[in-house]
Amino acid sequence: MTTITDTALTVRGLDVYYGESLILRDIDMDIPRGAIVAVMGRNGVGKTTLIKTIMGLLRPRRGNILLNGEDITGQAPDLRARAGLSYVPQGREIFPRLTVYENLQIGLEARTDGLASLPEDLIYDLFPVLADMQDRMGGNLSGGQQQQLAIARALVGDPDILILDEPTEGIQPSIILDIENVLIHLKDKGNLTIILVEQYFDFARQIADYFYLMDRGTVALCGSADELSDESIKQYLTF
Template identity: 50%
Template sequence: MLEVAQVNQHYGSSHTLRGISLKLARGECLALLGRNGVGKTTLLKCLMGVLPVSSGTITFEGRDITRLKPHQRAAAGIAYVPQGREIFARLSVEENLLMGMASLSGARAAIIKQEIFTLFPVLKEMLQRRGGDLSGGQQQQLAIARALLQEPRLIIFDEPTEGIQPSIIKDIERVIRLLRQRGDIGILLCEQYFDFAHALADHFVVLSRGEVVASGGHAAMDSGDVRRHLAV
């Protein structure tokens, strides 16, 4: 579904990503692990076309998307839940959701909106509240809901547990688990919280200083070694 092959990225004179390669199949969850500053968000921005790659290729469903613009990748079926959520703080919850439904027909929009409220019932109760007035956990749920309204085939999460209260983390875990069980969507989960990622992912890629230092399934991963790469 998604294949990243020997991707390099430079920011000025800094070589930020070094020969990154990974694969994600439909219906699977791939966890991208590493401490702050190792290149995880840079890689995700390259996948979304926000940052250009210096070399290498990004293929999605057999199509080379390396040079596509962000809106073209979104139209191809890739959704992104960014670090910091980036909801529209001055818009209401309902208006934020409408932004995610911009490409849907009226009938389909009504159906998927109800599906979203099943996943995140708290949002239905807060439709007229401004996004900026929600708690951090509620904003994260809104950001995920907005992304899912695009009906993506691949969804990318950047640190979805960062700064979130434990009860909301459980809700987010439940939603990701349900998406994984559907089997028709790929999930790329960028995380520092190892236990959260370990409970959800099929495969793991660990970054350090802009390069892959470990990868594989559960059996191939040494949890102690991974935790050392996540420690500050």
């Protein structure tokens, strides 16, 4: 079991606007290294905006983001990827006209160790279904297979932090279980930190070590899985 000893990502006093509309207000987060951290809340509370800001796709009006203790607030998204952040967005965004193998190769662009070939043993051990579909076009995969491909592609980049936005959305239960097992395996294997934006309570409750519950653009409640009751979490998931 991974020991959670320090902080992989720190967010301090983050304010984010769309135009003149305040979307995120005074967000503080400390993401423990080696943990699975669930960011949860109703639709429209700012979860995806937060993740896009962490990835550099949106700029905060105020506040700081630190990765492994270094301020990355002003860094471009590609530099953040090379620094160790990897993002699987809602909707997966695989390349439908590239094969599974070609999609996976794109993940190599984020590596800084010069690796030029896929770590096939790692990827196909985690996602055996992809080994049998290497030559299939991404657009011909099912939604669940595309999600597995998107996660695998992110892992090819050997990230320090893997960010998943709604990974269970529209996916059949058997593949949700496969993804759950992969994420638990990755956490137990090493120091990979996983940030999970999710609305499916049972999935998040099963695997998360820590929770941030958002409401109206702020962090309304946070705590470890042991500290928070089911009821305290669910109050921020239902209308």
